[in-house]
Amino acid sequence: MTTPEPTSVNIDDQPGHYIRRLHQISVGIFLQELSGLGMTPVQYAALQTVSNQPGIDQRTLARSIALDTSTTGGVIDRLEQRGAMERRTAPTDRRARQLWLTAEGERLLAEAVPAMLSAQQLILAPLTERQRAEFMRLVRIVVDQNNALSRAPSETGR
Numbered sequence: 001m002t003t004p005e006p007t008s009v010n011i012d013d014q015p016g017h018y019i020r021r022l023h024q025i026s027v028g029i030f031l032q033e034l035s036g037l038g039m040t041p042v043q044y045a046a047l048q049t050v051s052n053q054p055g056i057d058q059r060t061l062a063r064s065i066a067l068d069t070s071t072t073g074g075v076i077d078r079l080e081q082r083g084a085m086e087r088r089t090a091p092t093d094r095r096a097r098q099l100w101l102t103a104e105g106e107r108l109l110a111e112a113v114p115a116m117l118s119a120q121q122l123i124l125a126p127l128t129e130r131q132r133a134e135f136m137r138l139v140r141i142v143v144d145q146n147n148a149l150s151r152a153p154s155e156t157g158r
Contacts, residue, residue, distance in 0.1 A: 026123050033119040037112055042067065044116055046075050047101065047109045050085060055098045057090065063155035071152075084108050 011017050030041050039047075045065045050056055056064070062072035076099065079085040084105035090096035101109065124132045147153050 026119075029122045030116070030119045033115040033122070034112055037108065037115070039108070039112055042071075042075055043079060044109075044112055046072070046079060047084065047105060047112070050099045050101055051106070051109055054100055055088075057096045057098055058087070059096075060155070061099060062152070066150060066152050066154035068152045079105065082108075 027041060030044075034044070042065070046061060049061055049064050053060075053064075058072060058076065059069060061076075062069045065072070067075070076085060076087065080087065082104070083102055086100050086102055087097040088100060090098050124135065127135060
């Protein structure tokens, strides 16, 4: 197989370029829809995951949302400073920190969910219902099959 000349490579034919652009668009729409809440997509993911799994430890949260542990620690620090989340020492392992939403965290998440769902609809708005289902099916395959190549693989494979 011969390597093409650099001048013959079209960036618009590269999936990585479009994935990066889609990420930019996704974050932009998310921030627009949740502008009044001052929340990032990663903070939302942490809040939602802790809400779904109260008492989850910090390492498991990091693996669940596919972040490295130091980045996750910073996200939790900021949510803790906002009064939305708290760390508690695990009763069975004093080194482990379990995570819990506070009443403020529950309120913030309840306010965020409708705006987050609106953001998801806006992201996929150019597609028909059938195309949306197909897009999600295909993107899950790409993410799941490449999970091990991530710098922070997800525990769930996504």
